[in-house]
Amino acid sequence: MLTLVGKDRPGIVAEISQVLFEAGGNLGEASMSRLGGNFTIMLMLHMETKKESVRKLLEPICEQMELFFHVDNIIADLHQHIDPNFRLSVHGADQAGIVAAVAGTLAKSNFNILNLESDVGGSTEKPVYIMHIEGFLDCSLVELEKSLQLLKMEKEIVMHLVAIDTMVG
Amino acid sequence: MAQLEILVYPDERLRQVSQPVAEVDDEVRSFISDLEETLSSLPGCVGIAAPQVGRLERIIIIDVSSKPHHKNHGHLVLINPIVTFKEGNSVGREGCLSVPDYTGKVSRSKNIEVRAQNELGSHVMYKMVGYEARALQHEIDHLDGKLFIDSLVGKRNDLKKRTDF
Numbered sequence: 001m002l003t004l005v006g007k008d009r010p011g012i013v014a015e016i017s018q019v020l021f022e023a024g025g026n027l028g029e030a031s032m033s034r035l036g037g038n039f040t041i042m043l044m045l046h047m048e049t050k051k052e053s054v055r056k057l058l059e060p061i062c063e064q065m066e067l068f069f070h071v072d073n074i075i076a077d078l079h080q081h082i083d084p085n086f087r088l089s090v091h092g093a094d095q096a097g098i099v100a101a102v103a104g105t106l107a108k109s110n111f112n113i114l115n116l117e118s119d120v121g122g123s124t125e126k127p128v129y130i131m132h133i134e135g136f137l138d139c140s141l142v143e144l145e146k147s148l149q150l151l152k153m154e155k156e157i158v159m160h161l162v163a164i165d166t167m168v169g
Numbered sequence: 170m171a172q173l174e175i176l177v178y179p180d181e182r183l184r185q186v187s188q189p190v191a192e193v194d195d196e197v198r199s200f201i202s203d204l205e206e207t208l209s210s211l212p213g214c215v216g217i218a219a220p221q222v223g224r225l226e227r228i229i230i231i232d233v234s235s236k237p238h239h240k241n242h243g244h245l246v247l248i249n250p251i252v253t254f255k256e257g258n259s260v261g262r263e264g265c266l267s268v269p270d271y272t273g274k275v276s277r278s279k280n281i282e283v284r285a286q287n288e289l290g291s292h293v294m295y296k297m298v299g300y301e302a303r304a305l306q307h308e309i310d311h312l313d314g315k316l317f318i319d320s321l322v323g324k325r326n327d328l329k330k331r332t333d334f
Contacts, residue, residue, distance in 0.1 A: 079270045083262070165236065166272050167300060168264040169216030169307040 006067035008039035084134035092157035094127035111137040173222035193290035218311035229308040239300035247285035254282035
């Protein structure tokens with residue numbers, strides 16, 4: 001798993017992927033996000049070399065592009081996607097602890113978070129925190145909603161929980 | 170009756186436009202029986218289109234009756250289906266027998282009116298909403314050589330509460 005973080009500018013993905021391709025790398029699943037002006041990406045990379053060689057390959061280009069990078073050996077585990085069956089949207093005045101409170105409550109129910117994305121919107125004076133979580137729990141919408149009730153009142157946040165019913169045809 | 174093999178992307182046949190059925194005869198009905206058996210052997214699946222098993226004719230089956238919380242017309246065989254009215258829009262998650270191990274969000278019309286022939290050759294018309302309308306549009310896309318992965322919408326979404334995810 002290759003992780004890259006740095007100042008965003010156009011062309012980072014193109015340059016990194018070209019270097020990896022020319023060195024015989026094959027990319028798997030990837031997730032890129034711009035987080036508060038920072039470029040971030042996590043890439044699954046398959047290469048017939050040791051971790052150290054990947055590092056040596058990337059050092060010059062990452063230095064030139066002012067990117068931090070990190071390489072870890074992982075088990076690929078492809079073709080094992082779990083489909084989410086719930087989607088929770090949360091928003092409210094930005095305050096420390098929203099993620100911990102929401103994720104903590106979900107974890108108590110054994111809810112498995114599969115996707116999480118959040119943004120800080122609103123104005124500088126009145127920032128708004130907006131988060132979307134998708135995940136899986138083998139229970140009904142009513143049961144899960146019940147477990148979130150208390151949190152809604154305590155944190156003064158708005159939460160919308162919907163069931164995701166994937167249509168397969 | 171026989172279970173038919175499902176074609177899997179990137180099989181070229183999934184990309185072809187299917188032809189209208191000229192006559193709903195016993196041979197067509199026999200194929201529909203096989204298609205039905207194939208569909209019923211796939212748990213959680215609510216629709217199938219003839220080109221998914223390599224027959225490039227405009228025949229689909231949809232059956233949302235296993236999900237009674239979604240408004241539906243039960244088991245439907247639709248031959249030469251034509252959408253005669255559509256309105257509204259909603260984003261929902263879809264998967265496909267022909268694209269295993271992948272689901273994604275697709276924008277579809279919310280309300281649909283469809284005209285078609287049934288397995289007896291009679292002309293029929295249905296008004297569908299939400300999940301069933303989504304299933305219908307997904308299957309009709311197959312008849313036009315399109316897959317849901319051609320119409321994916323972005324990962325990020327707004328805060329609107331949606332009913333037919």
